Amino acid sequence: MQRNSDFWLGLLIFMAAVPAMWAANRLRALDSADPLGPAFLPLVMTGTIAALGLTLVVRNIRSVTAAETDADERNEARNSRRRVTGVAAVYTLYVFGARYVDFYIATFVATFVLLFLGGMRSYVGNALIAVAATAFCFLVFARLLGLPLGDI
Amino acid sequence: MDIFSGLALGFATLMDFWLILSIIGGIALGYFVGAMPGLSASAGMALLIPISFLMSPEAALCMLISVYAAAEYGSCITAITMNTPGTPGALAVVFDGYPYTQRGEPAKALAISIIASTVGGYFGAVALILFTKPIADFAIRLGAPEYALIGLLSLMLVAGLLSGSWVKGLLATAAGLLIATVGIDPLIGQTRFTFGVDYLVEGIPFVPILIGLCAVSEAFYLMGRSLERRIASRSMSGALPTWREIRSLWPTYLRGSFVGVFIGIIPGAGAAIASIMSYNLERKVSRTPEKFGTGIPEGVAAPEAANNSSVGGSLIPLLSLGIPGSNSAAVLIGAFLTHGLVPGPLLMMRHGDLVYTIFAAMLFGLILMFALGMLLIPIWTSVLRVPQGLIAPLILVIAFIGAYAYGNSFGNVIVTLIFGIIGLLMRQNGISYVPLILAVVLGELIEINVRRSLILSQGSLEIFVTRPMSLVLLLVLVTLVIVPLVLRRMRRSSGSTGPEVPERRR
Numbered sequence: 001m002q003r004n005s006d007f008w009l010g011l012l013i014f015m016a017a018v019p020a021m022w023a024a025n026r027l028r029a030l031d032s033a034d035p036l037g038p039a040f041l042p043l044v045m046t047g048t049i050a051a052l053g054l055t056l057v058v059r060n061i062r063s064v065t066a067a068e069t070d071a072d073e074r075n076e077a078r079n080s081r082r083r084v085t086g087v088a089a090v091y092t093l094y095v096f097g098a099r100y101v102d103f104y105i106a107t108f109v110a111t112f113v114l115l116f117l118g119g120m121r122s123y124v125g126n127a128l129i130a131v132a133a134t135a136f137c138f139l140v141f142a143r144l145l146g147l148p149l150g151d152i
Numbered sequence: 153m154d155i156f157s158g159l160a161l162g163f164a165t166l167m168d169f170w171l172i173l174s175i176i177g178g179i180a181l182g183y184f185v186g187a188m189p190g191l192s193a194s195a196g197m198a199l200l201i202p203i204s205f206l207m208s209p210e211a212a213l214c215m216l217i218s219v220y221a222a223a224e225y226g227s228c229i230t231a232i233t234m235n236t237p238g239t240p241g242a243l244a245v246v247f248d249g250y251p252y253t254q255r256g257e258p259a260k261a262l263a264i265s266i267i268a269s270t271v272g273g274y275f276g277a278v279a280l281i282l283f284t285k286p287i288a289d290f291a292i293r294l295g296a297p298e299y300a301l302i303g304l305l306s307l308m309l310v311a312g313l314l315s316g317s318w319v320k321g322l323l324a325t326a327a328g329l330l331i332a333t334v335g336i337d338p339l340i341g342q343t344r345f346t347f348g349v350d351y352l353v354e355g356i357p358f359v360p361i362l363i364g365l366c367a368v369s370e371a372f373y374l375m376g377r378s379l380e381r382r383i384a385s386r387s388m389s390g391a392l393p394t395w396r397e398i399r400s401l402w403p404t405y406l407r408g409s410f411v412g413v414f415i416g417i418i419p420g421a422g423a424a425i426a427s428i429m430s431y432n433l434e435r436k437v438s439r440t441p442e443k444f445g446t447g448i449p450e451g452v453a454a455p456e457a458a459n460n461s462s463v464g465g466s467l468i469p470l471l472s473l474g475i476p477g478s479n480s481a482a483v484l485i486g487a488f489l490t491h492g493l494v495p496g497p498l499l500m501m502r503h504g505d506l507v508y509t510i511f512a513a514m515l516f517g518l519i520l521m522f523a524l525g526m527l528l529i530p531i532w533t534s535v536l537r538v539p540q541g542l543i544a545p546l547i548l549v550i551a552f553i554g555a556y557a558y559g560n561s562f563g564n565v566i567v568t569l570i571f572g573i574i575g576l577l578m579r580q581n582g583i584s585y586v587p588l589i590l591a592v593v594l595g596e597l598i599e600i601n602v603r604r605s606l607i608l609s610q611g612s613l614e615i616f617v618t619r620p621m622s623l624v625l626l627l628v629l630v631t632l633v634i635v636p637l638v639l640r641r642m643r644r645s646s647g648s649t650g651p652e653v654p655e656r657r658r
Contacts, residue, residue, distance in 0.1 A: 020330070024345075027344055034607055035606045036602070036603050037340075039344075040603075048322070049326045049327060055319050084372055084376035084576065087371075087544075088572075091368070098565075107549055114545035115542065117375060118539075118544055120541045137549065145206055147560070
């Protein structure tokens with residue numbers, strides 16, 4: 001028996017909103033004619049987010065994920081989550097790789113791996129597409145449009 | 153400048169090779185993103201914004217608006233031929249469009265749909281041309297309390313319309329307003345939530361947020377779906393509609409176009425709601441409602457006309473008030489800001505020539521859209537043979553470059569990555585990211601005007617009820633909060649579910 005995902009979502013939002021509320025509360029208004037001041041909107045919004053997060057928790061505290069879902073559906077959902085997590089992880093590595101290694105090397109590697117994760121299983125085909133994508137970035141964005149991609 | 157001389161000036165400006173090329177390019181790209189299931193107009197537009205920085209404002213805006221308009225038509229190609237709407241705006245086209253393909257007459261449905269799109273597009277463009285200036289002139293006379301309430305009204309509409317759950321709609325809205333507060337306070341210059349990071353002092357830039365939420369999260373989502381190759385095996389053959397059939401559909405085109413413009417003006421309602429409402433209206437006024445869902449021309453023409461006329465409708469509040477009527481219109485704000493232009497009542501006054509060039513481009517672009525749509529239907533359907541596993545990685549690479557190109561800043565790439573992940577989490581948890589985008593756009597406008605109002609009234613809330621226009625807006629706002637709650641309670645007690653649409657036939 002698992003809790004409804006909205007329960008965990010609400011809990012996560014509430015836990016993120018409380019420190020944000022604390023940070024908003026520390027914003028000190030300078031002496032001005034403004035009756036609300038700079039802290040008002042952040043405080044109201046963080047308070048609202050915390051309250052809404054708590055609402056989700058309370059509403060879903062008793063609800064559970066249906067156990068009788070189809071096994072194929074569960075497998076598909078699990079595979080989808082794995083693929084998305086893999087893609088997000090590779091993209092994060094790509095962003096930082098481009099900064100600390102080299103943009104073009106990172107683009108080639110990331111495109112190759114992402115194509116593979118996207119279901120394209122040919123190593124040679126993926127390598128050729130990755131080379132073409134990297135060359136396109138270099139020729140169009142760096143050479144033609146003058147974007148300093150090498151300096152990222 | 154009156155409308156006719158403005159349009160004459162607009163057409164004169166448009167007679168430039170690069171401008172026409174940008175419109176043709178925008179239309180081709182719009183067909184592509186519209187026809188690719190899972191890829192929305194807003195994602196394509198968000199990716200193009202940083203690149204559009206290298207173009208003139210006229211060319212950039214004409215291209216992006218062409219993408220927007222063509223994507224709405226392109227989405228019906230998959231709806232009709234594959235029973236899969238390219239964008240949510242084409243959902244209602246599936247009900248009667250796909251049965252045409254099953255009967256071996258996809259060309260007829262596609263032709264009806266492009267004619268309806270063109271009529272709807274023109275209806276929307278004419279409404280845009282007629283109403284933008286009067287509304288902008290009126291808006292100049294509005295004060296801080298009215299602006300604050302218009303902003304709040306838009307947010308309430310979007311939060312209520314786009315999320316099945318009001319809690320999640322409000323969550324996205326509140327998060328967007330909170331994000332808008334990052335950086336220097338607009339009235340007294342104090343920094344907020346910058347945590348000592350210089351990059352955050354000027355606030356989180358809007359364009360990387362857009363690219364992250366619209367393009368990166370969409371690519372993540374595409375990669376997570378079942379990655380079977382989608383191949384359009386259906387032939388594009390079959391007879392075209394007769395002139396008599398086309399003529400008999402005029403009332404349908406006009407009703408659909410009217411619904412589309414009206415819904416398009418309402419912030420957040422967008423093409424999907426417009427097309428479903430138009431479909432339901434057409435079924436209600438029809439003498440043979442039982443035939444809907446079996447493949448009849450009215451069932452294709454009504455939603456398609458509404459879908460396309462909502463484009464013009466959604467640009468009316470954008471150009472006259474600075475408030476986007478749809479997600480794609482919100483993306484257009486990014487394009488305006490990239491070129492140092494602020495959409496709103498003063499845009500018409502200060503850059504009237506640019507606004508009329510946009511109008512002229514819309515009128516001209518619709519002719520091109522019609523011609524390209526009719527001539528190149530087989531090419532647009534071949535887009536479906538491109539595996540999504542190839543498209544999504546390329547979107548991610550271009551999103552990276554697009555974010556970096558916006559100010560040559562690595563910080564923008566990080567923001568894009570973070571908002572891509574946030575957008576994905578929002579999608580997975582059934583939260584629409586559109587209220588968040590709109591709240592980021594409108595956050596500063598609302599905050600500045602609420603605070604200015606209270607400075608003017610020396611802290612008294614009476615300023616919101618003593619001015620007639622502000623009182624009307626306040627009453628509408630209160631009604632908008634109360635009515636959905638009452639309706640939801642009524643629906644729950646009567647056991648009714650969702651909008652009235654026929655079941656999709658497989």
